[in-house]
Amino acid sequence: MSFSTILFQLGSGMLKSMGIFLWTIVLSLPLGLFVSFGRMSKNNTLRNIVKVYISIMRGTPLMLQLMIVYYSPFLLFGMNIKSFRFPAIIIGFAINYAAYFAEIFRSGIESMPVGQYEAARILGYGKKQTFIKIILPQVIKRILPSVTNEVITLVKDTSLAFSLAYMEMFSIAKQIVAKESTFMPFIVAAIFYYIFNFVVATFMEQIENKLSYYR
Amino acid sequence: MKILEMNHINKKFGDLEVIKDISLSVSEGEILSIIGPSGSGKSTILRCATMLESINGGEIIYMGQKAAYTDNNKNVIYAKGKEAKYINSKFGLVFQNFNLFPHYSVIKNITDAPIHVQKRNKKEVFEQAKALLEKVGLTDKADYYPFQLSGGQQQRVSIARALCMNPKILFFDEPTSALDPELTIEILKVIRALAKEHMTMVIVTHEMNFAKEVSNRIIFMEKGVIVEEMTPDEMFSSNNERTKTFLGRYHNMA
Ligand SMILES: Nc1ncnc2c1ncn2[C@@H]1O[C@H](COP(=O)(O)OP(=O)(O)OP(=O)(O)O)[C@@H](O)[C@H]1O
Ligand SMILES: [Mg+2]
Numbered sequence: 001m002s003f004s005t006i007l008f009q010l011g012s013g014m015l016k017s018m019g020i021f022l023w024t025i026v027l028s029l030p031l032g033l034f035v036s037f038g039r040m041s042k043n044n045t046l047r048n049i050v051k052v053y054i055s056i057m058r059g060t061p062l063m064l065q066l067m068i069v070y071y072s073p074f075l076l077f078g079m080n081i082k083s084f085r086f087p088a089i090i091i092g093f094a095i096n097y098a099a100y101f102a103e104i105f106r107s108g109i110e111s112m113p114v115g116q117y118e119a120a121r122i123l124g125y126g127k128k129q130t131f132i133k134i135i136l137p138q139v140i141k142r143i144l145p146s147v148t149n150e151v152i153t154l155v156k157d158t159s160l161a162f163s164l165a166y167m168e169m170f171s172i173a174k175q176i177v178a179k180e181s182t183f184m185p186f187i188v189a190a191i192f193y194y195i196f197n198f199v200v201a202t203f204m205e206q207i208e209n210k211l212s213y214y215r
Numbered sequence: 216m217k218i219l220e221m222n223h224i225n226k227k228f229g230d231l232e233v234i235k236d237i238s239l240s241v242s243e244g245e246i247l248s249i250i251g252p253s254g255s256g257k258s259t260i261l262r263c264a265t266m267l268e269s270i271n272g273g274e275i276i277y278m279g280q281k282a283a284y285t286d287n288n289k290n291v292i293y294a295k296g297k298e299a300k301y302i303n304s305k306f307g308l309v310f311q312n313f314n315l316f317p318h319y320s321v322i323k324n325i326t327d328a329p330i331h332v333q334k335r336n337k338k339e340v341f342e343q344a345k346a347l348l349e350k351v352g353l354t355d356k357a358d359y360y361p362f363q364l365s366g367g368q369q370q371r372v373s374i375a376r377a378l379c380m381n382p383k384i385l386f387f388d389e390p391t392s393a394l395d396p397e398l399t400i401e402i403l404k405v406i407r408a409l410a411k412e413h414m415t416m417v418i419v420t421h422e423m424n425f426a427k428e429v430s431n432r433i434i435f436m437e438k439g440v441i442v443e444e445m446t447p448d449e450m451f452s453s454n455n456e457r458t459k460t461f462l463g464r465y466h467n468m469a
Contacts, residue, residue: 118267119314123328123380124303133327137318214318215362 001180009176010185013169014192017158020089020168021196024154027094032101039106050102057099063163066092070164089161093154100150108143109135141211148204155197169193216243218278218305218384218415219264225272226256226263226439233259235439236273241384244413248426251436252461257419258311260436261386264417265308269293277302278383304333307377308386312393313369315361315376321348322357325376333380340379347375351405367398374405384415392421403429423462427451435461 038050057065070088073079081088112135120130159170173189176182219241226234233256241247249257262268264275266282270291274284282302283293294302315324325344329335348354351371361369370390377385387406391399403425409416410429420426426433427447435443435458443455453459 113314115310115312115314116316119310119316121267122265122303122306122308123376124300124332125328129331133331134316141318214360 001176003184006176006185006188009172010169010188010192013167013172013189014196016166016168017155017161017170018196020093020158020161021155023090024093024097024158025151027090028097028101031094031098033105035098035102036105036109039102040109054099054102057096058103062092062096062157063160065096066160066164068092069095085164085166089164089166093157097150097154101147104143104146104150105139107146108139111142112138141214144204144208144211148201148208151200151204152197155200156193159193216278217241217276218243218245219417220276221260221264221273222276223273224260224263224270224275226259226268227271233439234263234270237436237439237441238273239434239441239444241415241417243383243415245432246410246414246416246418246430248430248433249417249419249436250421250423250426250433250461251442255436256439257436258388261308261388261417261419265306265386266293266303267308277305304380305383306386307380307382307384308388309370309374309377309390311389313361313366313373315369315373317361319360320357321353321359321361321364321372324361324372325379328376329379344375344379347378350408351375352401365398366394367401370394370398370402371405374402378409384417385409387416387418387420389419389421423450437461 035050035054038046039054041047041050066089069092070081070084073084074081116134116138117130120134125134158168161168162171162174165171169189169192173185176185217240219239221240222238224234224237225232237256237260239247239260249260251257259268263270266275270283272285272289272291275282280298280302281294282299283291285291293299316327319327322341322344325347326337326340329340329343330337345354345357348357351374353368353371353375356364356368356372361372364372370393374390390406391402394402399422403422406416406418406425407429418426418430427450430447433445433447433450434441435445435453435455437457443453443458445453445458450458451462453462
């Protein structure tokens with residue numbers, strides 16, 4: 001197998017890794033925000049359910065969660081799961097990362113001084129307006145460094161999709177290594193992951209810079 | 216006309232009775248100062264008046280409209296919906312530590328609520344905001360962010376922000392106590408100017424001389440009750456032992 005073929009194959013795997021990454025981000029951030037609301041709810045039952053959910057998501061291996069999400073429709077209901085591979089991966093990643101993001105959102109929201117809510121209330125802002133206009137923008141700025149950490153971890157975690165035999169970059173690299181008995185695809189994959197992360201980190205830095213107009 | 220009436224207000228935090236059967240009223244154009252030792256309940260009575268704290272008994276009336284009252288079963292009922300909104304639009308509050316929105320520029324801090332809460336005409340609001348900035352001496356700071364301003368400047372912005380809502384009454388909770396003496400002067404100047412325009416105000420302050428100079432009436436509070444209500448002239452010649460002790464302590468400190 002020529003070098004360019006390897007590059008091409010790894011490149012197409014990289015696109016799939018990026019697919020997992022983007023879908024996970026797009027789903028888990030808003031989901032995480034809603035989960036954080038549940039986590040801070042005045043309703044005891046809801047709060048405890050969410051607490052358990054978060055603790056399971058954070059306390060068990062993501063790889064295992066992916067497998068459970070993927071196989072349970074078959075094991076529980078005897079459903080055909082052939083075409084369920086990709087959705088299972090996205091669901092697994094999204095609910096896992098939502099749990100981490102929820103804790104980040106919660107810490108950000110809870111760190112907001114009560115004076116901001118009070119000033120908004122005196123000025124007549126409603127609850128929704130207060131959250132969307134006053135609280136959330138400041139929370140986003142505060143939590144951005146922690147979110148960046150998670151996002152960088154996610155880039156690397158996409159390789160866990162190999163456990164469901166999904167042909168993203170890491171699976172392909174492993175396959176070529178086994179077939180061609182050369183170590184080189186791993187090196188190339190490592191470089192690709194690094195570049196991927198570099199781009200992501202740069203992007204996050206841009207957002208941080210954009211939000212640095214105030215303190 | 217009475218702008219605010221508070222009758223037989225009670226406020227507890229758990230078992231701690233912080234406000235004990237306090238009644239007070241403020242007429243249009245009147246300036247009322249509230250003084251008293253730390254922990255006497257001055258902030259709490261302002262926070263009750265502005266609905267940041269809910270009362271445990273009594274009634275709050277703004278311009279004849281009941282904002283809160285106690286029914287026969289001793290439940291406190293607050294106005295809701297439109298009525299509550301209407302009452303809310305009648306008062307403003309200036310906080311001890313400003314509470315400006317850090318992610319909004321000075322001009323946006325002042326104009327956002329009039330535009331998006333009161334739904335007023337943008338152009339008119341901006342014109343008013345600019346006039347207010349001139350009044351508080353910050354014309355050149357419209358596009359600054361709060362972190363770029365001194366404490367005194369931030370407090371002046373927060374006064375402009377409150378005024379831009381066109382409140383009928385403005386509450387101040389120790390507006391200068393987070394500030395250095397030089398910056399305090401700036402704020403007192405602004406309040407003095409408002410007093411000249413007969414803005415109705417309730418001011419909690421530790422600045423006794425200022426209270427005496429600017430107010431029509433002074434309330435001395437201690438341990439959740441009004442010990443004495445007096446005119447500024449009576450203040451330093453009070454015969455009340457507790458008032459004398461408090462003011463004496465203040466004099467020795469000053
Ligand atoms: N949220 C709260 N929970 C419990 N107790 C409170 C709360 N807010 C105030 N208190 C108590 O109520 C009493 C009155 O407090 P308040 O802040 O009204 O006093 P103050 O007269 O404004 O004092 P200062 O001059 O120090 O500002 C104090 O004993 C205080 O500890
Ligand atoms: Mg106070």
